[in-house]
Amino acid sequence: MEVLGHLPLGAQLSVADMDLEQEMDRPYAYISRMVYGWEGPKGTDIISLEDPENPELIYEWRIENQDLHQRTGGMDVKHFKWNDRYYLVQSLQFGQGGPNTDLGAVILDVTDLPDASTVREVARIREPDMPGGFHNIFIYKHQNDRVYLFTTARAPGALIYDLGMIVDGDLENARVGMVPVPESPMGRGAGRGYHDFYVGYHPDTGEDRFYGGGTGGYYIYDVTDLENPELRITLTGISGVSYGHTFTPSPDGRYVIAETEYQYAPLRIFDLQPALEGEVTNVRSPISAFTADWRNLVHNHEVRWPYVFVSGYLDGLQIFNLQDPNNPVTVGYYDTYIGPTVEGRPAMFNGAFGVDVRNEDGLIVISDMSTGVWTFKMDGFQGWNGEHWGQPNISSAQDWDNPVVKRPVSEEDD
Template sequence: MRNSSALLAMTTLFFCSYAFAHGDTERPLYVAEDGTDEGQCLSPANPCATIGFALAQAGKGGQIRVTEGSYAIEKAEDLFHLISGVVDVNGGYRKAGKSKFLTTGESVLTGVPYEYREQLRGRGFRIVADRKGMDNDKIANTDKLMQLHQQLKSSIAFTPCIGGTAAGLPCEQVDLLSHVGFEDISATPSAGADIWGFVDLNTGREYAIAGFNNGTGVFDVTDATNPREVGFIDGEDEIWRDIKVYQFFDAANDRWRAYAYVTTDGQTNDGLFVIDLSGLPQSVSKVTYTSDIANAHNVYATNTDYSTGLSITGDVPTLIIAGSNTGNGNYRSYSLASPASPTFVSGGMGSGYMHDASSLVITDSRKDTQCVNAGTHCEVLLDFNENSFEIWDITNTSSPVQLSNTPYLNVGYVHSGWWSEDKQFVFVHDELDERRSGLPTTLRVFSVANLAAPVLAGTWSGPTNAIDHNGFVRGNRYYMSNYTRGLTILDITDPANPAAVGRLDTYPVADSTMFNGAWGAYPYFYSGNIAISDIDSGFYMAADMTRDVPQGSLTFASASAAATEGQQGRLFVQRNGGTNGSVSVNYEIIHATAGPADYILTSGVLNWGDGDNTNKTIDISAVNDGINEGIERLIVRLISPGGSATLGNLSTASLYLGDPGTLPEIGFT
């Protein structure tokens, strides 16, 4: 009996943790006059005492139920959250024993302006004090927050960051290119979720793909100051949506095709959505596909370039489904050999619940000494699973092998993470350590020099206790969606010692431990622009100005070059801006339509000395294979800048290869 009780307690703890981390709309929070402001307010038997404390505990899409009694609204940000509907707060409940709240009580609020009386009456509250009971600072702050809230419902035009603000949003070295509010989206969503993007290789146009509570929107952001909605795919009403993209060349039709894969979590049967992006720039469409899951927390495409969705190695990518309703939420693998119809890979599953994932392709000596199934490379999956992060060798998709399982001190909820471009470090996000351990924003950095035994190499602590959610690496910058603090940009030149260099606060109401504000950030557009999704106000396009540094920024001189087989193609790389110190940048090649037999050179490094601003060259020999074929394409990408130099906007270029006697013509249709 004792063992059964212990098991029940552990099971209850697990599900409470899971629900709390998600802000589960099926588990409301409770407030009563005789409650106590501690814990999570999850039970009618143990309610909170104040609405403000409950608001700080609420998750995405959270509900708060308030019993009869009188409650003071002390802070402007609490009033904002109460009025705006960001959290669903309702009064008029009455305690019925220890286990129930009934809707027959009267909840009285003080410290609330009279103009919100009717609105709050509809939610079970009676207002007994107006502005006469409020101090001037609270009145001014409340008015300011409500004005911002109204402003952010609609779109905002380009506004540079000047004097620490951009269109009323706190900022540092990040310009607001545009904001698309809920009111200007055809489906008029009420909440935002994650965001992804890709570059269409048919046209070179850039697209943001944003999840909302009622579906998925596709926006042309080639002109980031003027986003254009192309299409919206409806879905069931839920808070959580995640997206990834796969793009490939359709030789039979001599064009590129792309698909977006969308998962929805919560009480939904949306399953895995497949969206055909091949109709861009005119349209998108949902593919008829029978999903074998009802819902899932996340989706990830392994072995893909994050700008284009192309396969990195030339092998067929694998779609990873995380936290589905099938099994215990362990990851499930799907082959994208038929991109419109992902196929489950038998045996391609993890051992425990996965919340989020990332992956990297290892080509250094670790593939031979630390991986199990490696050939020319080792494909490694990072599994973030609430209590630790795991590393798997998934080179053989149907037979994954766990290489390590890494917990750490003060773990709250291991949520997600990303890796440095030199593939030596992993940045780990914990979604609950700020709340449970009272920490400031905390990003942990692990060395993965030994894949079998990652070691904590450092941490970054922010100036507030806003929760870190997701983060992504481009060059030596880390782009982090920091919930109520918006977008935070870190300089990771020294990965073990990140430093904050920029921000754009998309949720200027507060920097608290609430699940509001920036959900996702996507920094992989060829333009260098950043897409940010915000739970409460839509999505934003931003420009990172932190890369203007004394050491200079490294960029291609042009977006493309051409060569014929048997000759050499040359790409020029510039050092713009400053020339302080010695700097370097690595480069690598993605095949696109060419193959490894079509050229000589796969990767390398360029170096500049102190004061040197001369152009450097990447020379690629095109192999004459004697085959009469069409123009082939290589994509060359700058990565891992050294010496504190940064990547410029044009960090990717194409080399087009033609048959002898022809000169490839470069252009988009």
């Protein structure tokens, strides 16, 4: 591993998740700012990575009257492109006893960066009937060419918003669906929800698929028809899992990497082939697992098959190889936090929080809760295209300008 650059961002436990633009001529990272410790801002930082060895803070967005707002503030952040303009969505969580308890996200127009004076707020997404805001979000360009925001909320499922409608001024009608969490002994009625999710195209079926972790485990839906999501596969009854967290598939959708948010929990790797072939509908046994240090907890991850890039809290950046999914192998690591625990906060929730990878050149970026932003390169990893590894070129990185590639599959003669 090579450390390229580092930019501290302030108080301990004041940095949350992050997102990295993919276009080389837009070298920007977006960093969520929160108060998980005892001080810090609530909003978003924009970092220029024009020179990855010298990250530069070029813009700060903050909620007005920060001290009046309860709870953490910013948590997750994603960007998107619509009608040749670029936007970021910052999820927000504010609690009772202060303003904006119904505010889930703010949308900023960031088209004309690096001129920070041009950044402007274009919309706020509110859900008065679901106070508490949005925790995690994911933005997906659907095969219908619309761009959708999937969000967690105080709801029995993931809410779906049409972002094009919002930035074009039709916020009132922009919520277009919800992906439900199936009822189970772990949760019924309003007592169930998602924590995190991923949405991607599934080439073998031609479906847009939702991969969600939440109450009871993990769930995979067909969301091609957003008004009528169809449950395809469940991963429930897993030993040690009552509530799923980050859940990410391989580019072809055969394997999934699943996280659970408690100390000592590893990342579990599952093979979905029996379910994809129709032999079963529920998969409950992992084929392997990965952890950097059994005493800690691995967190978010990005899949660039066969590599999995992990923000591992106290274990920093971790990278492992899944060429043999039954035997994950660590190929790189760097500890971004070696400081003390913070009094009054769980010791394992510190260090590397978010991770992203720029496919064009292989730049790796970590957001650390206490030490800020880090940039890395891994020896031999100069970028990623799934087809170079015999996989579809599918990852969390969206292709805003081109439709989904649907290659025909030849059929054998009878």
